[in-house]
Amino acid sequence: RKEVEQDPGPFNVPEGATVAFNCTYSNSASQSFFWYRQDCRKEPKLLMSVYSSGNEDGRFTAQLNRASQYISLLIRDSKLSDSATYLCVVNGGYSSASKIIFGSGTRLSIRP
Amino acid sequence: DVKVTQSSRYLVKRTGEKVFLECVQDMDHENMFWYRQDPGLGLRLIYFSYDVKMKEKGDIPEGYSVSREKKERFSLILESASTNQTSMYLCASSESGTGFADTQYFGPGTRLTVL
Numbered sequence: 001r002k003e004v005e006q007d008p009g010p011f012n013v014p015e016g017a018t019v020a021f022n023c024t025y026s027n028s029a030s031q032s033f034f035w036y037r038q039d040c041r042k043e044p045k046l047l048m049s050v051y052s053s054g055n056e057d058g059r060f061t062a063q064l065n066r067a068s069q070y071i072s073l074l075i076r077d078s079k080l081s082d083s084a085t086y087l088c089v090v091n092g093g094y095s096s097a098s099k100i101i102f103g104s105g106t107r108l109s110i111r112p
Numbered sequence: 113d114v115k116v117t118q119s120s121r122y123l124v125k126r127t128g129e130k131v132f133l134e135c136v137q138d139m140d141h142e143n144m145f146w147y148r149q150d151p152g153l154g155l156r157l158i159y160f161s162y163d164v165k166m167k168e169k170g171d172i173p174e175g176y177s178v179s180r181e182k183k184e185r186f187s188l189i190l191e192s193a194s195t196n197q198t199s200m201y202l203c204a205s206s207e208s209g210t211g212f213a214d215t216q217y218f219g220p221g222t223r224l225t226v227l
Contacts, residue, residue, distance in 0.1 A: 043218035
């Protein structure tokens with residue numbers, strides 16, 4: 001089983017729709033969770049951190065479910081500019097020697 | 113704004129050549145990372161460094177080495193390039209001593225092709 005797993009998609013949704021995708025992780029000791037966004041042929045950029053209490057930033061909501069070991073990203077009122085690959089990122093453990101692990105990404109395509 | 117720059121956007125090398133990929137960050141970050149990104153595999157950590165002259169292996173260090181002589185510069189070296197090292201190479205940096213709980217800032221990437 002991969003340490004961090006994402007549905008690769010692509011998710012193809014109309015503009016204005018709400019879309020959500022999950023990311024599961026295998027290490028129950030993981031402490032830090034993030035969503036990064038990567039546009040085509042560009043570098044990844046931090047979208048948002050995921051806190052235990054959840055995190056909302058405008059149209060984006062990130063949630064953490066420790067019991068089931070997954071994080072989620074919800075995008076409301078999707079825009080054409082939301083088309084990108086969304087990378088789930090998990091810190092693999094407690095210590096500073098722990099590694100950040102990237103998921104393979106979920107591709108999202110918003111159609112007019 | 114944090115800026116991470118990489119020496120080349122595209123590079124074509126021949127099998128057996130020694131290849132140097134350079135990365136420079138301008139925000140005085142302690143931590144620097146080298147990843148490679150391949151379709152379906154995501155980003156995989158090759159090496160990271162949390163201080164000058166310090167380095168630690170990531171998940172896939174075989175065939176690579178690194179050098180960090182100055183805080184702002186982190187170099188990835190392919191001692192003898194092979195075709196299976198054809199990939200997108202991404203450098204990243206982050207601040208703070210914990211290294212992994214902080215935002216990583218990525219460079220634009222170097223697409224390396226080994227013929």
